[in-house]
Amino acid sequence: MSIPLQKHFDVIVIGAGPSGMMAAITCAESGSSVLLLEKKDRPGKKLLLTGHGRCNMTNLRIPGNFLESYHENARFLTSSFHAFPPEEVRELFQSLGVPSHEEDDGRIFPDSQQAATVCDALERALSDAGVKVLYSSAVSNVAKTGNDPEKKENFLVKTENDAYTSRAVILCTGGKSFPHTGSEGDGYHLAAENGHTVTALAPALAPILLSSFSDTSMDRREDCGAEFTLAGITLPDVGASLWIDGKKGRSARGDLLFTHQGVSGPAAMQLSRELPAVAGKYPEGKVRFVIDMLPDLREEEVEERLLSAMTENPNRHMKRLLCETFHLQEKAAILALSGETMDLSANEVRKEVRKTIVRNLKASAFDVEKCTPIDIAYVTRGGVNIKEISPKTMGSKIVEGLFFAGEVMDIDGISGGYNLQHAWASGRAAGKAASEYAQN
Ligand SMILES: Cc1cc2nc3c(=O)[nH]c(=O)nc-3n(C[C@H](O)[C@H](O)[C@H](O)COP(=O)(O)OP(=O)(O)OC[C@H]3O[C@@H](n4cnc5c(N)ncnc54)[C@H](O)[C@@H]3O)c2cc1C
Incomplete structure (x- = not known):
């Protein structure tokens, strides 16, 4: 007899890219029950392509140069980068069995020279932290189950074949480029359905x-x-x-x-x-x-x-x-x-x-x-309006209990490990804050 799948979780994370995996691990390690829903049949499809398959994980120059490296929205990152700077990202990966080294211009790569090592380490950490991961589960709808301002309403999260409830949701669906990796812009619709505005989308880091x-x-x-x-x-x-x-x-x-x-x-x-x-x-x-x-x-x-x-x-x-x-x-x-x-x-x-x-x-x-088609850009410019998101918690200022991490937000950085640093730091911040929200 098969055991029915638990349907309620403290936190549901949508998207198993770098930001979603980091958010889910952080959340579960903070004591929350976590469901990670991923549309594709495996995690981190885009992560595997990074740095020509070598994964430029972060950049040691970031604390000194982030204001000019993330363009007009750089200030939004001050708090999350301070809480999880590149050196700590490296230490975390070292503790997960991924030692790294510095190359030119402060760029950090795993010693294995393989993005797969980074992805595998995150998968192991998800399992060790007790995160329930479901693949081939594209989320089509996220909504509060009620609107009583006196109590924390649950979220109802629907996939094609199922529905789950949670106290908090973290949206980590990435941008709109390299759509075959799963990043097809779904998060923009899910955010808009919850009252968020999405700024104009355009290619960044493209030929x-x-x-x-x-x-x-x-x-x-x-x-x-x-x-x-x-x-x-x-x-x-x-x-x-x-x-x-x-x-x-x-x-x-x-x-x-x-x-x-x-x-x-x-x-x-x-x-x-x-x-x-x-x-x-x-x-x-x-x-x-x-x-x-x-x-x-x-x-x-x-x-x-x-x-x-x-x-x-x-x-x-x-x-x-x-x-x-x-x-x-x-x-x-x-x-x-x-x-x-x-x-x-x-x-x-x-x-x-x-x-x-x-x-x-x-x-x-x-x-x-x-204009270069967005499909072939490495990164998407534009996204969920950061004016509607708290930079410390990555929490929505519009819907209580909704959080964001990674490229789905209107943030893009220059090349050299800057975009993954944003994914790690925002994932970590959102994971901590969502867990705290769900448990209080
Ligand atoms: C070729 C290439 C090379 C790159 N190299 C580097 C590099 O070396 N260094 C660097 O810093 N950056 C690099 N980048 C950029 C970096 O990969 C991204 O910024 C980063 O992956 C963003 O992480 P994310 O978690 O926000 O989103 P993504 O990695 O896009 O992950 C989003 C996840 O959400 C899932 N998803 C989407 N919609 C749904 C849904 N409805 N339901 C469930 N799941 C959903 C997707 O399938 C995907 O797994 C590169 C990008 C490309 C394309």
Whole structure:
């Protein structure tokens, strides 16, 4: 005879991503009975993809730089990050059998170099803490069972085939990107049905699609010859900026990777959240992606160096001269040369052409084709309005007993472990507060 499943819990956590698993573990360790409902057939599908499968778990620079790293809503994180800083995240994972190490720019990775180790450790911790986990259980509805202000009403949480009640609910359904991992934006509807507003959703940390890359893999410099494609080359440590309607917008610095559709890598990804959210293609020239291949030199300095290199080496082929003078890869040098200059030597280059080369080195401009689809963004910008959430407890200011954690909220960070740090810290804060609420 099968034992009927318990239907009432102190806390129900919706979504077994990093924030939901952290919330459920914290809640259960604080003494609450916890049900974790996950839509997919296993936990942490997106977590397994993080850091190219290596999981950049957090970042040690965060206490010092979080105000600029989480954009306009960074202040919301002060309390939760103070309560669960990156060092403590590392210690917790160490205690769960996941030692980690620091790589460049403060980024923390598990020593195993595998995201699966992080996910497995969380699964073990869920089981050790006594959390009841149900997979293939997509939540379709969350509502209070009554509205008597004098008593703490229970929540009724419905899945396709079942219904459960609880004192508190933590919504950890993630964003809307990489939908095959389960993050399809369900949490926005569940929050809205409970009176919350959801700010505009947009891609963040996404590749940028360039017009001339959309139909073929050739870049715009067709005059460089049919063999030439930028796809696959990486320009290390460049400056990049977005120009919208002729005005310079945000800039970023870092490595840039050309793909068959446009640009990726940190310098492009950081800027993607600034793309105007317009349906369809942008009109020609409206949004431009501008690359500064020599961000440490002013335009005049580039011109000076180029002129003196050309004077000293009058017979040197321009492509070679650019590579040697500015330590550029050959394809980057080609990008700075227009068709007719490609085969010239230095003494054949006129002043206007030299100026064009300098401009190309400092500001090679490409038309952006359209806003990147949110599906292929690493992170979703926008979400449940943080003005309606307490930053200390992650509790709803609208519905008592409802809590949030992770990307479902209107928070996004730069790349480098910043988004997982938010998932851990908000999961921990929500787990503690929901457990306390449910037991009092
Ligand atoms: C390719 C890629 C690489 C990344 N690399 C990094 C990195 O190295 N470092 C970093 O800091 N960040 C990284 N990120 C971002 C990071 O993965 C996310 O910010 C993080 O996973 C968010 O955690 P979350 O728990 O809020 O949501 P998610 O991880 O999206 O988890 C949400 C969970 O809720 C479940 N769910 C959704 N709706 C329902 C429902 N109705 N009922 C039940 N369950 C539901 C989903 O199935 C899912 O399991 C990366 C993202 C991507 C896509």
